[in-house]
Amino acid sequence: MSGRTLAGFFRLDEWPGRVILALFTLSNTVNTLATLNAVRSPVAAVAALILATAGAVLLLLPTRSSRYPRAAAYAVVLIVVGLSLASWNLPASGWPGWASWNWFASTLLLIVLVLRGRVLAAWIGFALHVLLVFGWVAQAGRPLIQGVEFVVHHAVLLVVFTVFSSVLRRTMRSIAQVEQAHLELVSSRAWADAAAGAREERVARVTLAAGDLLEILSADTPLTDQHQRECLLAEATIRDVLRGGVLASDDVLAAARDARLRHVTVQLLDDGGPSRPDGGDLERMHEAACAALERADDGTLTIRRLPPGRPQLATIRLATAGRAERLDVPARTPQRDVAAT
Template sequence: MSGKSGSTFLQLTGRGTTALFALFAVVHTALCIYGLRSDKVPAFALLALVAILVAGWVMTRPSDDPIPLRSTLLVVALTTVTSLNVWNLPDRGWPGWATWHWGAVTFVLFLLTLRGRPGWSWIGFGSMTVLAIAWSVDVGRGAAAGFGFVVRSAALMLVVWLFSILLSRTRASIRRLQDAELGRVRDETTSAAALEEQNSRLDQLRAAATPALERLLRAETLTDDDRRAFTLAEAALRDQLRASNLATAQVAEAATRARSRGVDVSLLDDRAGADVPPAVQDRIEAALVEHLDAATSGRIVARLLPDGRETIATVLASDGEATTRVTITEEGDGSAPADATRLDTATGRSPVRGSVAP
């Protein structure tokens, strides 16, 4: 049976429970009507029927388990009102079908137990028992006779209560197993992600260093082109050490292209290992690659700022005549660099020198 609650175990809500409640309502309505001829005040029996049907309906409403205390108190009050129908029974002889309310109250209290309120179920059943004994004494049947009317229901209540205890322990065991399995899956996912990141960094390292090392091993005489290649490789390795979160594959390639054009590129990471949201990471990468590819000279400094600041990253681009500073925050729709905030654009008249901190 499906329900809306994510924390229920039996999920005593949904279509199946609604059908069960409908059957409950039909059966006990028929019993009540059939027993009216034995009731002293038939109208009160009908009132008791309405009360127990409302209580049963409340028990089928979707909610987390245990069922909310307000609903619990309402159900106990309604079952107590239904139990008062005992004074509607005949003073002598077997009351027959007019005793339908004891079974109805017991069934609703079953559900209350299974919905996580066994203590209140026993309070409701205790009220029914006390009222049955009080009525039996009042009409001269004796306390034993009153207890005899409800003793079979007490046995059923005990069975359901013990079942609910077993159910709670089973649920706790299942949750422990689920938590352990989720923990194992999280650990495996974390390990896999770390291994993937490590392999990605190794691939970048090989791409940056291997060609230079092979050229160094092959060359008998180093040329100016060799020295420039070694310088670019050294800069790429330095980026990996100082700003691995910035030096993604695309940024590393763009930085190498910019440096080959004579641009001074510095990548800095001051976040001390704090994560950058993936969407923001994409915007930072797009903004940085755009400026690296656009630069033909000057200096570009990109920096990840310490965690806790509103601004996550800055990109400072200076061509010697003007400086453009771009700040990137966590706010935005994930596009880049349109959502980057441009604080200072080139004017061509009053350039900002490269000494300005990013």
């Protein structure tokens, strides 16, 4: 279970819970054995011991949900009712002493039920416990004030733990909200840093592609035909960097430049969103793009990374005057589909 619940906070379904179960069972066993001569039926006392142990085991079992199951909670309430019925096994007169261990065991079970988040069930169980204890007091002919004495200390314990659990739950919710806000802040900063890094990388690649030409343009000297061709190639490279995204590796940009020198119209399009493919997929896309660029001699070559969720990572289409060729780059197994028109 999650550490954000009280059961997870106190590690009730881990080794601390098992230690509590062992101590609870040991204490009840000692009290039972020590008072067998004081109760009306030793068999009933042993049965109450088994019932209390079963309740503790049920409460400390791990659950799939962060909330303790309602059916299990009311099963614990029934166990508390059974332990309260053991009051009729106590002496009809005198102070019951350690023989009344079943009352404290019932309260401990209900306290754990509160920590498990089933406060209403716990108080229903305690109300039934009080009714049964007062019923035994009345049947045994004891003064009703003794019934108050028998339950008041346990009621105070349950109130304290109910208030404590409520305050602690609110505190844990506040801590969780602060942690979530911190995580969101860290995530937003990470995204901002990643975006800034991507912008710096693009600026550096644009500068590399057009730096010399910018110096020539700023020198106010006449442009030659070669300069004009270089400007067109630089403009195309910048467009590849901006629109090509993860497709625009150095090798792909170099192959695209060479293809354009052969009069091939090249388009790099990254429609895959902000997610980045893993290294193997990215490498296969780059290899397929470079191979297609090196083969192309004319026409229009469009290399497009597809949105997530498609069976293909990318498509490569070469359209010429005589035919159209398509190459799909699947996420796992390369497969070529060629259609001639």
